Amino acid sequence: MLKINCISFSLFCILTLSVSALSAQKEFYQLKIYHIKTAQQEDKIDEFLTKAYLPALHKAGIDKVGVFKPIVSAEEKLIYVFIPFRSYKDLNKLSKKLANDKDYLIAGKSYLDAIYSNPPYERIEIILMNAFNGHPKFTMPTLSSPNKTRIYELRSYESYTEALAKNKIEMFNKGNEIGLFKRLGFNAVFYGEVVAGSRMPNLMYLTTFENKVDRDAHWKAFGADAYWKELSTMPNYKNNVSKNDAKFLYPTDYSDI
Numbered sequence: 001m002l003k004i005n006c007i008s009f010s011l012f013c014i015l016t017l018s019v020s021a022l023s024a025q026k027e028f029y030q031l032k033i034y035h036i037k038t039a040q041q042e043d044k045i046d047e048f049l050t051k052a053y054l055p056a057l058h059k060a061g062i063d064k065v066g067v068f069k070p071i072v073s074a075e076e077k078l079i080y081v082f083i084p085f086r087s088y089k090d091l092n093k094l095s096k097k098l099a100n101d102k103d104y105l106i107a108g109k110s111y112l113d114a115i116y117s118n119p120p121y122e123r124i125e126i127i128l129m130n131a132f133n134g135h136p137k138f139t140m141p142t143l144s145s146p147n148k149t150r151i152y153e154l155r156s157y158e159s160y161t162e163a164l165a166k167n168k169i170e171m172f173n174k175g176n177e178i179g180l181f182k183r184l185g186f187n188a189v190f191y192g193e194v195v196a197g198s199r200m201p202n203l204m205y206l207t208t209f210e211n212k213v214d215r216d217a218h219w220k221a222f223g224a225d226a227y228w229k230e231l232s233t234m235p236n237y238k239n240n241v242s243k244n245d246a247k248f249l250y251p252t253d254y255s256d257i
Contacts, residue, residue: 026136028088029192031204033125034079044111044120045079050254052108057083059104060097061090064140066189066257068152068249076122080154080249082206082257084138084190091128129192129204134173140257141187141208147251150208151215152189158202158243165201168240169193172203175231181207184221189257199245 034045049067057065066082085091098104105112114120131137143150159165172178172191181188189206209215222228231237251257 027131028085029129030083031127032081035122036077048111052104056101056104064256067252067255071248127197128195132191134178135191138190145210149211152249153207154247156204156245157241160242162201164240171237
């Protein structure tokens with residue numbers, strides 16, 4: 001009996017360690033969205049990101065940071081900053097690292113010390129995400145076109161309930177929708193389960209294309225794919241999305257991704 005318990009305990013330890021290792025391998029993402037109104041604010045954010053923020057993030061061990069802007073400009077301008085962390089703990093440590101980085105404080109002074117009558121933005125929106133099991137680390141896109149002509153498609157799938165949101169994530173992981181995107185060459189950067197944000201429950205992902213024609217061709221192939229037709233009609237994955245929102249972006253010249 002003692003032997004069986006010891007074996008059971010050993011198996012439990014192995015399983016626990018395996019789950020812990022898997023969790024440690026999954027990245028944690030922050031999507032920071034600057035809401036701005038004027039060209040002056042846009043210039044100020046670009047200058048801050050280029051001269052201060054991205055260099056400081058690189059120094060802090062974050063090699064790749066994505067900075068994207070909408071292809072179609074609206075009255076309210078947006079700048080998206082995608083930051084992949086090894087874990088939530090690394091995000092939690094970032095503020096202290098920045099506060100102790102003298103180069104960052106000097107280079108970002110005009111942004112960091114901006115006065116109330118001349119703010120560099122209208123507001124900042126923060127979205128936090130856990131990477132999917134099926135795509136635990138972000139991936140650099142393999143594209144050859146100039147940044148300005150690329151299409152980066154940021155999608156958000158909202159669900160009616162938390163359970164249905166988990167079901168849609170399962171569709172990507174166990175249902176292998178991620179594998180379908182990969183097979184068809186969608187160049188996905190990340191897939192994330194939103195754990196904090198203004199639209200919940202939801203998931204987000206970012207796919208990338210050479211240009212608009214390339215993007216449309218990929219989605220046409222996706223809709224016609226036999227596996228997608230099978231997966232999308234499975235009863236256990238029915239009605240798990242309440243709203244699908246897509247934003248078309250391009251990477252800035254100083255973006256790492």
